Amino acid sequence: MLSAEVAQNIVRRTMDILDYNINVMDEHGVIIGSGETERIGTVHEVAKHIQFKKESIEITVTDEQKWQGVKQGINLPVYFRGDIVGTVGITGPPNDVKGYGELVKMTAEMIIEQAFLLKQMQYDERLTREFVNQWVSGEGILDNNFIEKADMLSIDLAKTRGIILISHNGMTYENKRHELDKLEKALKPLLHKQDLLSLIKDTIVVVKTAKTDRDLLNTAKGWANYFSGQPLRLTTGLIYDSYSHIAYSYEQAVKTMEMSSLMRSEENVIAYKTKTVDVLFYHLLTHESIKRLPVDKPLLTQDQHADLLVTLETFIKHDGSITHTAKALFIHRNTLHYRLDKIYELTGKHPQRLVDLFYLYVSCVLKNTFS
16 A cells, blocks of 8 residues: 555655655555655664554654664654554654654655545546446446446446547547547546446547437537547447447447548548448448459549549539539539540449449449548
């Protein structure tokens, strides 16, 4: 409980206030913190005695000759939740320093308590992260061990929840991780008691309580507005009543994040529910067994048919309007018709036919994007 790090923190903080040397000894009487660093690691015989006597001891100049490794001053037992965990000593004439004894003792005990609470909080956070990581993986979540962990962490598995993912764009991995750590701290006060948070790879994962998919999306939009100064992308999965389906929501949010990144989406908040078809084709077209199959020959490719692909994407974006597409591309309508006919010549599918356009969107636009 009383580590060398905590001991030296006690020394530093008390010596910032008092003009006397402070020593901190462990339960064996070994000095583990001191303003006189050469004394660290040596045995303080009075501190050993205090562990049994359980009361403070004053040391005079004369007493220095009777005890090993001591100097004049006052030494007091340090308690943590009723048990002696060490000793704190102030070096100096007893009449000068004894008035500070209780103050230093109280400060030491307060620092030890704070260190314990911080360590406990970090331990709870680690357990929560491990719990969330297991939950979204879907592995072993029906086991009694998982349910017992939920009880221990006071997590109500009966609540309806969904996943919100948060990614920080446009940075190196190291810088992104640093920014996500800061974002995570800022995000915690916005969470409800039954919301859970973890960091997986370079993405913040929030298991969020919500009554509807719209509520979940609105929460994500609210966070995006709150952190509007940062280049964030947020995606949401569907909500589920059953805790065992949270892994589905996580997979949906992950695939939506991957798909939107590849498609260079300008939206910063994207719901799986509104992009189900795109995510479905992303999942289909990135599957290894599918990537090896030719969709059509000849297929429009980014290397050889960049202008035609841009034309096709713009044509789709403007709902098949010749006028709006030509205007957006800064070309004449006749030039646009020529390009659409060229697409037909190369693929056998004409963009002005609805069924053909759907085929072209999947086989050309999406396939090139996801390849």
